[in-house]
Amino acid sequence: MANELMNTQVEQAWTLHAEQPEAAAALLRPTAADLAQASAEQQQAWLRAAEHVLLGHLADAVGLAALLNAMPADQTARARAAIVLAQSPQAEPEWQDLPPAERIRAAYNAVLALSRARDFAAMSSLMDRCQAWAQSDAASARAWAATANNVAGDLRYYLAVGDVEAAVTMVDAAQRARSAWQQAGGWLEVERADWQLAMCAAAAGQGALALQAAQDCVRACLANEADDYEHCFAYEALGRAAVAAGDGALARQAHARMAERVLFLTEADRRYADSCLLALESLIARLGV
Structure with a gap:
């Protein structure tokens, strides 16, 4: 016992x-x-x-x-x-x-x-x-x-x-x-x-360093045919990097790509990814551009 x-x-x-x-x-x-x-x-x-x-x-x-x-x-x-x-x-x-x-x-x-x-x-x-x-x-x-x-x-x-x-x-x-x-x-x-x-x-x-690293992350996922989980969070990183760089258009684009990938995750992964998606959405809204 x-x-x-x-x-x-x-x-x-x-x-x-x-x-x-x-x-x-x-x-x-x-x-x-x-x-x-x-x-x-x-x-x-x-x-x-x-x-x-x-x-x-x-x-x-x-x-x-x-x-x-x-x-x-x-x-x-x-x-x-x-x-x-x-x-x-x-x-x-x-x-x-x-x-x-x-x-x-x-x-x-x-x-x-x-x-x-x-x-x-x-x-x-x-x-x-x-x-x-x-x-x-x-x-x-x-x-x-x-x-x-x-x-x-x-x-x-x-x-x-x-x-x-x-x-x-x-x-x-x-x-x-x-x-x-x-x-x-x-x-x-x-x-x-x-x-x-x-x-x-x-x-x-x-922002500049963040964008470089996030873009490398996305490129690696594409080049290696990564699964939806890897793509989902690569786009999260790209969205946050774009916010840090003040690029609202890129941030919204990354958010949309992330949202697409979230739909294909397992239930457990999706719950966590949804919370990350909402956090990114909040950051973009505060950016105001």
């Missing part, structure tokens, strides 16, 4: 964490006492959630370190490295033979913790280190590309109007991700990196 409760609370924590990280942490903390009786798989599921919520969202390195004492030491190397990096980005943690890809994954939540503290200089410095580690092998290259993309998406999700420093860091992360996926991925990863870059640049008010 305790294990079933742990599974449920970990799932609920993931559901809540973006909007309510404190509530997510409150679900995870009590279950730490049951970790000794949990399976290795459950322990790792709990650890991934705890590391991301407490460190990545709440920047609570001390709280996470205390909870890790309930777990076998050999399972917590990455999380402990992340704690060290969040507190001192230039440190060399006790890596315990972590390969470069795992070092990059350890740094991911440390990077997020630094962003919560608005230490963007240290955050960028740690991302530089990740980029250097990514030269080791294919696994580390993909880990770095995913990390840079997720950092950009996180900053975009929480970006406040007028926060120039965060916007600059966000666009830099999206550009790093696009470059990394060019080296480490296929057309789909590159296309989605273009989508992320277009969305981030549009959110930062960089």
Whole structure:
């Protein structure tokens, strides 16, 4: 029963964490006492959630370190490295033979913790280190590309109007991700990196950069006969980029193309796409051209 409760609370924590990280942490903390009786798989599921919520969202390195004492030491190397990096980005943690890809994954939540503290200089410095580690092998290259993309998406999700420093860091992360996926991925990863870059640049008010990335995204979908889902969100990016560039006609055209593709999505995807379509429509209306 305790294990079933742990599974449920970990799932609920993931559901809540973006909007309510404190509530997510409150679900995870009590279950730490049951970790000794949990399976290795459950322990790792709990650890991934705890590391991301407490460190990545709440920047609570001390709280996470205390909870890790309930777990076998050999399972917590990455999380402990992340704690060290969040507190001192230039440190060399006790890596315990972590390969470069795992070092990059350890740094991911440390990077997020630094962003919560608005230490963007240290955050960028740690991302530089990740980029250097990514030269080791294919696994580390993909880990770095995913990390840079997720950092950009996180900053975009929480970006406040007028926060120039965060916007600059966000666009830099999206550009790093696009470059990394060019080296480490296929057309789909590159296309989605273009989508992320277009969305981030549009959110930062960089219309020209956003348009370039969005148009690359649309071209990739056309060239590779992408499905309706990819086309739908490529046109979302184009619409938002056009709004950022002040091109009302192009924004409305992109909105129309997106609406056409939404009709062919599965029910679950369509619900989400419809909300994105309405958000784009609202942005176009506020543009007033």
